[in-house]
Amino acid sequence: xxxxxxxxxxxxxxxxxxxxxxxxxxDCFADAAGPLGLEEVTHATGLxxxxxxxxxxKLHRLGWIHQDERGYxxxxxxxxxxxxxxxxxxxxxxxxxxxELQLATDAVAHLSVIDGPVIHYLDKIxxxxxxxxxxxxxxxxxxxxxxxxxxxxxxxxxxxxxDLVDRQxxxxxxxxxxxxxxxxxxxxxxxxxxSDGLRLYGGISSLAAPVRGPHGPVAAITVARRGQLSTAVAxxxxxxxxxxxxxxxxxxxxA
Numbered sequence: 370x371x372x373x374x375x376x377x378x379x380x381x382x383x384x385x386x387x388x389x390x391x392x393x394x395x396d397c398f399a400d401a402a403g404p405l406g407l408e409e410v411t412h413a414t415g416l417x418x419x420x421x422x423x424x425x426x427k428l429h430r431l432g433w434i435h436q437d438e439r440g441y442x443x444x445x446x447x448x449x450x451x452x453x454x455x456x457x458x459x460x461x462x463x464x465x466x467x468x469e470l471q472l473a474t475d476a477v478a479h480l481s482v483i484d485g486p487v488i489h490y491l492d493k494i495x496x497x498x499x500x501x502x503x504x505x506x507x508x509x510x511x512x513x514x515x516x517x518x519x520x521x522x523x524x525x526x527x528x529x530x531x532d533l534v535d536r537q538x539x540x541x542x543x544x545x546x547x548x549x550x551x552x553x554x555x556x557x558x559x560x561x562x563x564s565d566g567l568r569l570y571g572g573i574s575s576l577a578a579p580v581r582g583p584h585g586p587v588a589a590i591t592v593a594r595r596g597q598l599s600t601a602v603a604x605x606x607x608x609x610x611x612x613x614x615x616x617x618x619x620x621x622x623x624a
Contacts (some may be wrong), residue, residue, distance in 0.1 A: 389458050390416060394424055395433070403442035459588050460491050462618035463580070466610040467494045467590065474603045476594035477502045478610075479556065481517040483586065484509070488518040491588070502573060502593050513548065516562040516577035517589035522548075523555035523562065524579040526588040561604055566596060574598035578611045580618065590614065 376495035378486035393414040397405060405594045410425065411418045425441055428434040432446040471478040481488040485507045493499060512518025513534060522530050527549060534540055534548065538588045559578075566574035579586035590611050592603055 382528070388425060390414075391428070394421065394428070398434075398441070398443050399444060401442075404437070404442040406440045409446075410441065449517075456489075456491055458621055459580075459614075459618060462621055463492065463588065463590065463610075463614040466613040467492060470494075470590065470592060470606055470610040471496060471605050472596075474592050474594075476592040476598060476603065477504075477516060479504060479591040479593065480588060481521075481591065482588050483512055483521045483533075486512055486587070488512050488515055488521070498594060501595055504593075515591075516564045516575045517557060517591045519551065520560065520562040520577040520579045520589045520591075522584040523552040523560060524581060526546070528551075529585075559570060559604070559608065561600070561607065563600060566598070576600060576603055576607055578607050579615045580611045587600070587618065588614070590604065 377429070377591075394410060395415065397410050397413045405413075407418065407422060407425070411421045416458060427436055429436050429441075429444065432444045435442045435444040459482065460480065467478045467480055471494045475498070477493065477498050479490055480492040481490050483489075488511075489507050490504055490508045493506050495502065510518070512522055512619075522533070523531075530549070530552065531545065534545070540548075544614060562577045564573070564575045566572045572594055572595050574595075574597055575591055576598060577589050577591040580588040580590065589605060591606055592598065
C-alpha cells in the first residue's frame with residue numbers, strides 16, 4: 370500500500386480517536402457538582418495527563434470549557450445552548466395561555482425572562498393590536514423600567530433585588546428605598562405590577578405578573594394596550610395565565 374493511501378486510511382481513525390477523547394473529557398462535566406481540577410479530569414478519563422491538559426486548553430480557547438482559579442467547568446458555548454433550550458421550554462409552556470389571554474383581554478400579551486438587570490422578551494401575541502405596542506421579540510429593557518421586570522423583582526428576596534439592580538449602576542439609597550416601596554406595593558397587589566397609561570406619556574397601560582418556579586420567578590407575562598386596561602377585568606385573567614404557564618412548565622420539566 371502506498372504511503373498516500375495509508376495516510377488517507379489512517380486519518381479517519383485519528384479523527385475518531387480525537388472525538389472519543391473529547392467526548393470522554395466533556396462527559397466528566399455532565400454530572401459534576403462544580404469545577405474540576407486537571408487531576409480529577411485525568412483520573413475520570415484514564416487519559417494521559419498531558420493529553421487532557423492539551424485538549425482542555427484547546428476546548429477553553431474554543432469556548433467549550435471555562436477555566437479559572439477553581440478549575441475547569443462548562444464554557445459559554447455550552448451554557449448559551451442551555452439558556453436557549455430553557456427559553457424554548459418556557460415559550461412552549463406559555464403558548465396556550467398567552468394566546469387565550471390575548472383573546473380574552475383584546476390586549477397585547479408578552480412573555481419575558483429576567484437576565485441580570487434586564488428583561489428579555491421571548492414572545493409577543495397581539496393580533497391586530499401588536500403594532501400599536503413598541504416592543505419586539507428579542508428586545509431587552511431594564512427590569513426596573515418595565516412592568517414585567519418589576520413583577521419578577523417583586524417575586525424575589527430584597528437582597529436578590531439589590532444585587533441585580535446594582536449591576537445596572539450604583540443606586541442612591543433613596544432610589545433603592547423607593548424601588549422597594551414599589552415592589553412591596555406589587556406584592557400586596559397579588560403580585561401584579563400596574564402601569565396606568567392614562568397618566569403616562571405614550572398612553573400605554575399594562576399589567577404583569579410573574580410565572581413562579583420552585584426557586585423564584587422564571588418568567589413574567591404582561592398584557593398591554595393603548596388607553597385604559599381594567600385591572601379588575603384583566604388582573605384575574607392574567608393570574609390564571611401565569612398559573613397555567615407554571616403548571617405547563619412543571620409538566621415539561623418533569624416529563
